Amino acid sequence: MNVARHLQRHQMLQSMKVLKVGAVAVGTSGSISSVSTYKFRDLTIEELKDVHKAFPNFTYSMDAYTFKDGSRKDLLKVTGTIPMKFQGNKYNIPICLWILDSHPFAPPLCFLQPTENMGIRVGKHIDAQGRIYLPYLQNWSHPKSTVVSLTREMVAMFEEDLPVYSLSAADVARQRELLSYIAQVTDGVSKVEVNSSGRGKVTVIGGGDLALSCLLAISAKGSADKLVLLDISDGSTKGGGAVDLEAFPIPNVQLSKDLVSTAGSKLVIVTVNAWSSGQSYLGVLQSNVDLLRSIVPSVSYHSPGCVLLIASQPVEVMTYVAWKLSGLHHMQVIGIGCNLDTGRFQHFLRNLTSSDGNNGGQEAWIIGEQGENKVSAWSDTESTNSNLSPKLYPRIFQEQLSSRAMEMLKGKGQRSWSVGLSVADLTDTILQNKQKTHSVSSLCRGVLGVQQEVFLSLPCVLGSRGVIGIAPILPDDQVSESLQKSAVSIHDLQQQLRL
Known part of the structure; x- marks a missing residue:
């Protein structure tokens, strides 16, 4: 009986290509691709074990991911289907998750992976290339946020608005072209944007008066070709700079809530602060650390060649924290200082x-x-x-x-x-x-x-x-x-x- 159970378990592991401890099993041949390059390898492995328990049909492989600045990096790719019900019918929605090497402190990049006879239903949370946008991703914070919870959030969203539809025979050829396009550019941008060097792009992170002041001063000086304001506020930030920018837009300034929009930046300026009158000074500092932890690893991943300029307070401590979280060379991380x-x-x-x-x-x-x-x-x-x-x-x-x-x-x-x-x-x-x-x-x-x-x-x-x-x-x-x-x-x- 023990031998039979052992063989059964072995066959199950091979057929499902499951995650092994410290590595990812790729293909039925059992070849191994290590995830040792991941900054938080042990945390990533432990979480993916939970993912396998919840979704045993998921498969895992190491593959090259192309970013907006044209750079490529080998990342852990998780693919599979998630079951859901829509109007009484059962569906299995194919998805693909790219796990960043700064996981679990940065959220996965999420895509639909439609078959040739499926069309993408573009909506509030899905773009034409199948990129999935959810509030859960924007508010990602370890250890509260997990891949399992994220996937269940997708199910809830898909059950409200079915993300795919069946194509007619005439549309299948066009769908093949779209799928080929998505395969070439996984970040959902044009080939021109991928080949662009992103020269002179500056991202300002924050939603308050300081962020807007930096943005306007840089714009007036004319140093940057493109400016991005990444608003991570909950709408209650004092000053409401991002809201004002929506009401009175500025040319060449992009307003975003997605960390992916920072990709290709030459300079990233962090202005966020988590001040609270009800906390001790040390408590406020820890809140700022937690806030930077939800931002910095993803920023350094999307723009590994950027200079990180910290304006968060106290600037000496927050610059040190940003350096530790970013994995960048210390010469690339500076604070506004004196x-x-x-x-x-x-x-x-x-x-x-x-x-x-x-x-x-x-x-x-x-x-x-x-x-x-x-x-x-x-x-x-x-x-x-x-x-x-x-x-x-x-x-x-x-x-x-x-x-x-x-x-x-x-x-x-x-x-x-x-x-x-x-x-x-x-x-x-x-x-x-x-x-x-x-x-x-x-x-x-x-x-x-x-x-x-x-x-x-x-x-x-x-x-x-x-x-x-x-x-x-x-x-x-x-x-x-x-x-x-x-x-x-x-x-x-x-x-x-x-x-």
Whole structure:
């Protein structure tokens, strides 16, 4: 009996091509394609075991997926039929799910997979290429969201509005052309869009005043060929910027709620915040971490070559969180840091030194932790071969200038419009590859005696791929001590967060 059961189980596994622990069985030959490249491999495997239990007819394979920017990646492809009833009749609807390598923190890409005699019924949740859009996907959040629950949500939607219909013999030929098209371009975009490099595309994520301010400032500067506002708000976001943009649309600006719309971005700006008066400070930070977890892995997947610019607060901690969640190189992930304060600081210094005919503000920076702990610093112009000699301003004069300029900075807040202008400034430098120096939040470990893995504002040379280098700063014990204290405090805070 035991042998018979063993053979029966073996035949079942082979015929159904089921998921094995740590791998995916592909085809009846039993060849194995590893999913070891997945960032959260064990979580993905455990969830797919649950999927197999709920839908044993599903098959699993590794296949190449084509994104809007033309890039391709091997992903786990889940195909099968889901049973449903419509007007008393039973149907098996064929679907295809592409599991991203950032799963389960990013939702699957979902498609209908109609046969040659099926037509796609385009509707609110399905486009002409069979791409499935559901609120469940937009609100995806691990561990609450699962593939099994998603599939059941599809069933509920399909039972309200049947997604396919039977084609007449005359329509079958046209359907073959459509299916061939879908097979070539799995993301539901035209061949022209797939071959496009997506040069100059910028995505701003958020639905409030800060997001709209960034969007309008970037648009006014004319740096980007295309702008996308990804509105992930629930409609209650203070300011209602996305709603205003719907009422008063701007040319070359796309409003979307689908993370796939970020694909091919050169720069992605994250402005979201989950502030709540009823939470502790640590609780608010954790809410922001959870919010970024639902966004960042998918963004980095769709635009692996992008620069990720974080404007969420506190910017040092959120930039670190975004870096950890993205899997991108640390040079690609920066925070807005002290760029705004530095711009103001340099402006004040230029005014204070204009009488001597020298551009005194160009080599001075606000660095460190955004807020009360920020400090002023001067570039080591001898190290950078600058035309401005540090001997032009003796140390005592530098301190006096910095003190006066810092006093002028007091009372200057971080209002949305001001931050938007600062973000547009950074955007222009990055997209145009100007290799200009900005004070932005960058990985600071090993700089000025900082030992912790934290992000602090430093004068960074920026280009199209993010941080190119860090400009040398004149040695100053007070500056080093301030950054080291901030690093310890920020690191202690980061250790309390659940990533």
